[in-house]
Amino acid sequence: MKAVDIIIKKRDRKVLSREEIDFFVQGFTRGEIPDYQVAAWAMAVMLNGMTEQETTDLTLAMAYSGEVLDLTGVVPIAVDKHSTGGVGDKTTLVVEPVVAACGLPVGKMSGRGLGFSGGTLDKIESIRGFRTDLSKEEFIHHLRTYGLVLTGQTGDLAPADGKLYALRDVTGTVPSIPLIASSIMSKKIAAGAQAIVLDVKVGAGAFMETLEDARQLAELMVAIARLSGRKAVAVLSDMNQPLGYAVGNALELREAIDTLHGNGPEDFYEHCMEIASHMLVIGGKVQDLREGRDLAEEALREGRAWQQFRTLVQAQGGDVRMVDQPELLPKADFIEKVYASQQGYLSAINAREVGETSVDLGAGRTKKGDPIDHAVGVVIHHKVGDFVREGDLLFTIHANDRSKLAQAKQRLLAAHSWSTTSVQPLPLFYGVIE
Ligand code: URA
Numbered sequence: 001m002k003a004v005d006i007i008i009k010k011r012d013r014k015v016l017s018r019e020e021i022d023f024f025v026q027g028f029t030r031g032e033i034p035d036y037q038v039a040a041w042a043m044a045v046m047l048n049g050m051t052e053q054e055t056t057d058l059t060l061a062m063a064y065s066g067e068v069l070d071l072t073g074v075v076p077i078a079v080d081k082h083s084t085g086g087v088g089d090k091t092t093l094v095v096e097p098v099v100a101a102c103g104l105p106v107g108k109m110s111g112r113g114l115g116f117s118g119g120t121l122d123k124i125e126s127i128r129g130f131r132t133d134l135s136k137e138e139f140i141h142h143l144r145t146y147g148l149v150l151t152g153q154t155g156d157l158a159p160a161d162g163k164l165y166a167l168r169d170v171t172g173t174v175p176s177i178p179l180i181a182s183s184i185m186s187k188k189i190a191a192g193a194q195a196i197v198l199d200v201k202v203g204a205g206a207f208m209e210t211l212e213d214a215r216q217l218a219e220l221m222v223a224i225a226r227l228s229g230r231k232a233v234a235v236l237s238d239m240n241q242p243l244g245y246a247v248g249n250a251l252e253l254r255e256a257i258d259t260l261h262g263n264g265p266e267d268f269y270e271h272c273m274e275i276a277s278h279m280l281v282i283g284g285k286v287q288d289l290r291e292g293r294d295l296a297e298e299a300l301r302e303g304r305a306w307q308q309f310r311t312l313v314q315a316q317g318g319d320v321r322m323v324d325q326p327e328l329l330p331k332a333d334f335i336e337k338v339y340a341s342q343q344g345y346l347s348a349i350n351a352r353e354v355g356e357t358s359v360d361l362g363a364g365r366t367k368k369g370d371p372i373d374h375a376v377g378v379v380i381h382h383k384v385g386d387f388v389r390e391g392d393l394l395f396t397i398h399a400n401d402r403s404k405l406a407q408a409k410q411r412l413l414a415a416h417s418w419s420t421t422s423v424q425p426l427p428l429f430y431g432v433i434e
Helices: 003-011 018-029 033-046 052-063 091-101 121-122 134-146 159-169 177-190 211-227 250-262 266-282 290-303 304-315 351-361 404-417
Strands: 077-085 106-110 147-151 195-202 230-237 334-339 344-350 377-380 393-399 416-419 429-433
Touching: 003 018, 003 033, 018 033, 018 052, 018 159, 033 077, 033 159, 033 177, 033 344, 052 159, 052 177, 052 211, 077 091, 077 106, 077 177, 091 106, 091 121, 091 147, 091 250, 091 266, 091 290, 106 134, 121 159, 121 250, 134 147, 159 177, 159 404, 177 195, 177 404, 177 429, 195 211, 195 266, 211 429, 230 266, 250 266, 250 304, 250 377, 266 290, 290 304, 334 404, 351 377, 351 393, 351 404, 377 404, 393 404, 404 416
Parallel strands: 077 195, 106 147, 195 230
Antiparallel strands: 230 429, 334 393, 344 416, 377 393
């Protein structure tokens, strides 16, 4: 077999066999197929697509390019969730403890923020001492002992995806739906997931800006799960406006803590209950979403989800005083409240603009490895559809660099759009794909 023949086949819109895909993935993982050939192949895939079977073969080849965690015997079923990324998306911080408190263990390997979209690891690391670098052995030990673990990717998980992603990033081939789907699913499978709830975001603050693209991605990921003997369900959720109110690491953690105490924003609470219910169904804990929701709400109401979260923090070395007294979390030096200078209905709060403003304040990174500031970010105070009066608090900026306040304010004002006539609130969900 020759790499060039595989590139030509994809260039000519033919379907690759599993053997060809395995050969190609193994070749580039070992460094035997050079980057220029991998880049040419990625562009052919980007332009000509892949079938569900090809994408599944690619996913499995990438998953098995390194170690694949086997969690059989550790948990009855390894349930995981994945969000395609958004602004204010602190769902994992609430859903994991809720689901664990319902008796379904969850071990999750999360990521860091990149660009306008935040990452769970950055948020949880607002807690002094919290370790996100657990070894594989620690991951398994924590999952077995506490039923809950939240860490970064351990060791050598799906190395082919890492290599391919780096090339896609510089060759204009990131937005290929088969390449995105296989990238996400290869990491989930390598982390041992047997049942996965996919939270596919759609809108201005999401990877997928149109419902059509989001649906295609969701359908393909669900198909990959089915064809590879795993279970998956995908929820299409809105990301036109931020989820909840807080955007920025410690600010979001605080909002997650409030939610665990039953005082979270309504949209975020609803979102968490929906995702938790799907996890409980797919994990076989309950028969249907109604039962899942009852169980999840009870775990929150009775404080068991909060206790699970506290246990998680303690078990991973975090300073538990910071979650018991969230005022001890990192705080910005400059907190500027901005009030509405007009009245009307809010017709848009552009999530991408809010996310990018938060990154500019220091909450995120523009390239991998950049340091971040846990304290800074933005809190919006309304949602699309709200009627806001002149003089009402519109948003609050948390900054450590005073010189950034003016620009952040301008950008956030421009991110809010107004209407003189009433506006429907945005839906939280656009559908479920099973
Ligand atoms: N997230 C991933 O893990 N991979 C992609 O290709 C895109 C988003």
